[in-house]
Amino acid sequence: MTQPVFHDLISDSQLRKAIDVLGYEQPTPVQLKAIPAAVAGENLIVSSKTGSGKTAAFLLPAIQAILARPPVNPSSTRILILTPTRELARQIVKNAEQLLKFTSLKVGMVCGGEELKYQKAMLRKNPEIVVGTPGRLGEHISHKSTDFSGLEFLVLDEADRMLDMGLSDDVLKITNTCRPERQTFLFSATMEQKGLRHLIKQVILGAAEEIYIDEKPNAITQQMLLADDYKHKEKLLVALLQKSTFEKVIIFTNTKLKASQLDNLLRYNKFRVGTLHGDITQDQRKITLDHFRQGRTTVLVATDVAARGLDIPGVELVVNMDMAYSGDEYLHRIGRTGRADNEGRAVSLVDAKEWNLTKGIERYLGATFELITMPGLKGKYQGPDKTKSSGKSVGTKKKTTAKDKKDDTKAPKVKVRERDKKNIGNRRVPTALKVVAAVDGFAPPKKKITKQIDDNDE
Ligand code: ADP
Numbered sequence: 014m015t016q017p018v019f020h021d022l023i024s025d026s027q028l029r030k031a032i033d034v035l036g037y038e039q040p041t042p043v044q045l046k047a048i049p050a051a052v053a054g055e056n057l058i059v060s061s062k063t064g065s066g067k068t069a070a071f072l073l074p075a076i077q078a079i080l081a082r083p084p085v086n087p088s089s090t091r092i093l094i095l096t097p098t099r100e101l102a103r104q105i106v107k108n109a110e111q112l113l114k115f116t117s118l119k120v121g122m123v124c125g126g127e128e129l130k131y132q133k134a135m136l137r138k139n140p141e142i143v144v145g146t147p148g149r150l151g152e153h154i155s156h157k158s159t160d161f162s163g164l165e166f167l168v169l170d171e172a173d174r175m176l177d178m179g180l181s182d183d184v185l186k187i188t189n190t191c192r193p194e195r196q197t198f199l200f201s202a203t204m205e206q207k208g209l210r211h212l213i214k215q216v217i218l219g220a221a222e223e224i225y226i227d228e229k230p231n232a233i234t235q236q237m238l239l240a241d242d243y244k245h246k247e248k249l250l251v252a253l254l255q256k257s258t259f260e261k262v263i264i265f266t267n268t269k270l271k272a273s274q275l276d277n278l279l280r281y282n283k284f285r286v287g288t289l290h291g292d293i294t295q296d297q298r299k300i301t302l303d304h305f306r307q308g309r310t311t312v313l314v315a316t317d318v319a320a321r322g323l324d325i326p327g328v329e330l331v332v333n334m335d336m337a338y339s340g341d342e343y344l345h346r347i348g349r350t351g352r353a354d355n356e357g358r359a360v361s362l363v364d365a366k367e368w369n370l371t372k373g374i375e376r377y378l379g380a381t382f383e384l385i386t387m388p389g390l391k392g393k394y395q396g397p398d399k400t401k402s403s404g405k406s407v408g409t410k411k412k413t414t415a416k417d418k419k420d421d422t423k424a425p426k427v428k429v430r431e432r433d434k435k436n437i438g439n440r441r442v443p444t445a446l447k448v449v450a451a452v453d454g455f456a457p458p459k460k461k462i463t464k465q466i467d468d469n470d471e
């Protein structure tokens with residue numbers, strides 16, 4: 014069988030040219046499944062692993078559709094894309110601009126940290142596509158500077174996060190102003206949380222096609238280092254960075270304060286470092302990320318504002334200075350490495366307080382993190398007594414991926430869920446749910462491990 018090529022999925026010649034310039038030859042599995050369903054007019058709930066090309070999977074069919082038909086309402090936005098962070102919004106704007114290169118369509122960004130006045134002026138020019146974070150978009154709705162009455166596509170990227178605590182109120186305020194007959198797309202690497210269902214029903218009006226991609230997990234070596242306390246973690250981190258080879262590394266902390274403190278520590282140890290969290294000015298956030306992308310800095314310290322969606326080539330190592338608060342957030346954090354079929358490495362620093370959380374995440378992922386040690390820095394804490402084990406030293410090559418354990422569970426491949434078949438306030442005729450591909454890499458948690466996220470964007 015011949016391999017599918019992009020031109021089989023996208024017929025618009027201006028878009029085909031842009032795809033050629035980007036060098037995309039074959040669609041990724043998620044693009045192959047999601048684009049035809051979107052072109053057929055379906056609402057979509059899509060889950061596929063980090064770095065698998067979800068952005069183009071929602072941008073291409075939406076852009077192609079609006080190129081092919083007149084607007085419903087010439088003064089309205091036609092495609093609205095919501096993201097949890099400003100950095101992700103900017104990245105999607107850049108992706109969209111690359112795809113729009115041979116068209117006359119315009120894209121605008123609406124995020125916090127920039128002047129409202131300037132954004133209002135930009136919105137008055139009616140860009141067909143708007144990308145933004147929910148807090149600021151909500152403000153524009155209050156000021157009546159947006160018009161989504163003729164919206165044709167609503168996209169929630171990182172949809173589970175968008176419907177999470179803290180963001181869902183703003184998201185619903187926005188989506189309630191959007192044209193009910195729109196198509197709605199929800200995309201994430203993690204869409205399995207049970208609690209999401211009632212919110213999804215409020216965002217997706219009518220039936221939706223659910224696409225879960227069954228694919229080889231990313232080749233990310235997952236390791237952990239045991240630590241006695243935070244001071245010990247700091248020593249382990251510096252030694253780890255000094256001994257590892259990497260082009261770029263992202264270090265996650267759970268609080269803004271710890272991120273700033275680590276910035277100082279790493280600067281003192283002569284690393285070229287930048288820090289990203291919600292209390293830093295927008296100008297500085299932009300500069301920090303630009304410098305990291307360009308390789309002017311090689312270490313990025315960040316809270317979970319950098320956990321989702323960022324596509325930065327050359328990130329070879331992700332370090333969890335604090336363990337992620339849930340299995341899903343862990344997956345997103347480590348997903349900053351090993352993107353688009355590259356290899357990656359993730360090291361989590363775990364102290365006694367985080368042992369149970371870490372074991373919970375391992376069980377959730379069906380993976381066992383490889384225990385490593387830093388020569389000369391082995392601490393007293395070696396896990397609960399019964400699980401004491403002798404750690405391998407740094408540099409061992411064994412790979413542990415989320416797939417390892419799942420491979421020997423022969424669960425049925427196709428899950429059919431009864432999605433909401435009621436038609437809530439729109440004219441689309443609900444169709445029966447079709448399952449295009451079943452999930453393999455994302456087992457639902459037995460019990461969700463939660464902790465309030467420290468750093469919300471707006
Ligand atoms: P996700 O949203 O699934 O995490 P992205 O949309 O950020 O992934 O894409 C990850 C990377 O893969 C990006 O650098 C993107 O340009 C690239 N990419 C996307 N689709 C293709 C394709 N069909 N062929 C080659 N590279 C692609």
Ligand code: MG
Pocket residue numbers: 067068170322
């Ligand atoms: Mg993405």
